[in-house]
Amino acid sequence: MNRASSLHAPTFSPLYRQIKQLIMGNLESGEWGPGDAIPSESELAGRFGVSQGTVRKAIDEMAAENLLVRQQGKGTFVATHKDPGSAFRFLRLVPNDGVPQVSQSIPLECWRAKAGPDVARTLALEPGAPITILRRLLKLGDEPVVFDEIYLSSELFPDLSLEVVRAGDSLYGLFESRYGVCMVRADERLRAVAADRVSAELLQVAEGSPLLVVERVTFTYGRKPVEWRRGFYSTRNHHYRNELG
């Protein structure tokens, strides 16, 4: 039994948390990719030399963080944005009347640039590092409701282009399968602003009418920031839903 690193060190962490870090390592290195089944609990217990209950507690935490998905009788799988259900985890906009609608992503522009100080800071890049900027419109039903401007490191997403985006499924599904970058967590900041001319035209609202602005920093494993985006949400027929617990 490995009780190493416990002794009165200030950096003590219980065994199950060390196991968790080992599993995290396999996710970060891409050894176990999104959608894959990870080894069974007893297999991992044997491999790490701990009891099954300890592995279980490690996996429990990761399942609670949406990193893994357990399925009784089948196994434990690396979370993916491709299965339905996980698809809308990051889009909190829902129609006021509750009727679910088909979503359609319309890429508008995609170009390269150099990171300004602000983008560099939020994405943890060198100022001047190459970035890719993507603009797209999101329709729910027939109505345009979100205008997004998305900033990405060109190094992480090398050949991103309008064609690539058009071909793929959901954006995060594409990032996952094409670039091996799995979006896991995000921080959002919401404000109300008056629509500028571009947004107003795209969202088919009057210039100056109130819009919801959502700034999002998205993280992959290990809290590494990999996406920054600003979205203009039209809240005429939709609202941003949030649960406080």
Added chain:
Amino acid sequence: MNRASSLHAPTFSPLYRQIKQLIMGNLESGEWGPGDAIPSESELAGRFGVSQGTVRKAIDEMAAENLLVRQQGKGTFVATHKDPGSAFRFLRLVPNDGVPQVSQSIPLECWRAKAGPDVARTLALEPGAPITILRRLLKLGDEPVVFDEIYLSSELFPDLSLEVVRAGDSLYGLFESRYGVCMVRADERLRAVAADRVSAELLQVAEGSPLLVVERVTFTYGRKPVEWRRGFYSTRNHHYRNELG
């Protein structure tokens, strides 16, 4: 060991979940009030005739839902809105520059009315049931940033008045200590709107400038809705912070 109600019934629930419901019952009945210590795990295990691990799993879930708070070496306590830390769980508005500010609640008006069909529906009351409406302004630092209109059942909050609100600490702290109603969960809907005259004046912004509207239904134990409120948030120097996981 009580494995009752398991047999192939469609309403099967594991033992630890039945224990959880028993503990929930003690919270709903007010037998264990906010801030109180609940009996120790071994005590409960003996009382319910199950192993300590099973009680532990029940408490684990309730701690994850912020119903209980564990403190190593001391015991497990019913969550309360009075201890700092829990105080800002339901206010997601933070200053743009990150500097924390003193908050000050200023009650404006408080009157009685009869529930309209909409309020009755969201609060699960009979249409026409007596309700109490409270308006208040929230200042962060010296700046007015939130104008709230709050709807409550007069039956649950009998003698609520401007004086009572002025005297108390935080609103949810008051509800807890004076009326024994503990706010546990909330659903929020966010929209961007143009400021009307009243809101604009109170929040010291121009009429028609964009405001964030936050509609909230707040629940006590057992998902019982007990509060409905609409808040107008000024997002000039603040933003609504949200984490997606």
Added chain:
DNA sequence: TAGTGGTCTAGACCACGTC
């Protein structure tokens, strides 16, 4: 020192999915 929650183990059995 005594009591609490926190961790870890080992083993039994159940529920589910697949072959």
Added chain:
DNA sequence: ACGTGGTCTAGACCACTAA
């Protein structure tokens, strides 16, 4: 029939708090 995760038990020991 077999392997997976899900539940439950019993007991040991650790870490923290308070008297």
